[in-house]
Amino acid sequence: MKEKLVNGIAILILVSLFIIIIRLMDQSKSSGVSISTSGRIQSLELIALMENEMASEEHSSQTSTDDVPDYTRMYPNLYTVYSAPQEMNSERKIAYLSFDDGPSDNTYEVLDILAEKDIKATFFLVGSAIKKNNEDSLERMIHEGHTIGIHTYSHRCNEIYCSVERFLDDFNTVYEQIYDITGERVHIYRFPWGSNNGYSKNIKDALMDEMERRGFTCYDWNVDTNDSVGKPSAYSILRNIRRDIKNKDYPIILMHDSAINDLSVQMLPDVIKLLEELGYEFDTLENREPYQFNW
Numbered sequence: 337m338k339e340k341l342v343n344g345i346a347i348l349i350l351v352s353l354f355i356i357i358i359r360l361m362d363q364s365k366s367s368g369v370s371i372s373t374s375g376r377i378q379s380l381e382l383i384a385l386m387e388n389e390m391a392s393e394e395h396s397s398q399t400s401t402d403d404v405p406d407y408t409r410m411y412p413n414l415y416t417v418y419s420a421p422q423e424m425n426s427e428r429k430i431a432y433l434s435f436d437d438g439p440s441d442n443t444y445e446v447l448d449i450l451a452e453k454d455i456k457a458t459f460f461l462v463g464s465a466i467k468k469n470n471e472d473s474l475e476r477m478i479h480e481g482h483t484i485g486i487h488t489y490s491h492r493c494n495e496i497y498c499s500v501e502r503f504l505d506d507f508n509t510v511y512e513q514i515y516d517i518t519g520e521r522v523h524i525y526r527f528p529w530g531s532n533n534g535y536s537k538n539i540k541d542a543l544m545d546e547m548e549r550r551g552f553t554c555y556d557w558n559v560d561t562n563d564s565v566g567k568p569s570a571y572s573i574l575r576n577i578r579r580d581i582k583n584k585d586y587p588i589i590l591m592h593d594s595a596i597n598d599l600s601v602q603m604l605p606d607v608i609k610l611l612e613e614l615g616y617e618f619d620t621l622e623n624r625e626p627y628q629f630n631w
């Protein structure tokens with residue numbers, strides 16, 4: 337409103353000056369006083385100068401009114417409504433199993449094990465891993481009470497982390513893909529390599545703000561099984577859990593269920609057994625307060 341008013345006043349001033357100049361020129365003609373050529377040029381220059389100033393004012397007023405980056409206007413459907421719990425006040429100890437990088441053939445086995453134990457978990461899916469022959473695993477996740485989160489479409493650092501726009505473009509693809517298959521909208525996500533990875537540091541703050549503005553909640557992890565790094569073993573997976581889980585009432589356990597993660601599936605019954613021995617129940621991340629790395 338304010339800018340429109342200023343523009344309006346500027347236009348009025350310009351028009352008035354123009355009229356005054358024209359009248360002066362007419363008067364000078366009728367009174368027989370000639371205006372020098374240089375005088376006319378000066379008048380025209382004055383008008384041009386004012387026009388330029390108005391144009392630049394208009395531009396700066398646009399950037400100040402819409403003092404938001406262009407990507408906020410992209411993907412008008414990429415919004416979700418979700419209220420994550422803001423704090424955990426239960427007396428219970430709850431563990432949150434989370435599986436990244438699926439779906440794959442291994443996902444079915446993970447789902448079977450979880451069903452057998454009646455445990456709910458969270459799957460952060462990679463869109464490019466969703467194929468015709470495994471998309472029914474997504475329906476199983478929904479029907480069996482698990483939560484689906486997004487772990488980007490490409491999972492390629494040089495694609496998703498070069499700009500906020502590129503990330504949104506990738507995210508929107510998998511967001512629509514999961515909706516087409518399940519009819520459900522996803523509202524939580526996990527960044528590949530976590531929120532504090534080296535690839536995204538130039539855009540991280542803007543990206544997280546934009547995802548939050550659109551209603552999405554980010555979950556990192558605080559117990560890393562390291563089941564997808566180096567050469568994991570049955571021993572290392574259980575040892576890593578014991579190491580990270582100390583003093584945590586609401587641990588988020590990072591595991592993987594891509595095609596290469598056979599060991600993770602094999603170890604899942606032992607992981608569950610260990611967590612139960614440590615006194616934990618299980619739930620999905622949408623029932624946990626958000627958690628992001630703070631380092």
Ligand SMILES: [Zn+2]
Nearest residue numbers: 436437528529
């Ligand atoms: Zn990943």
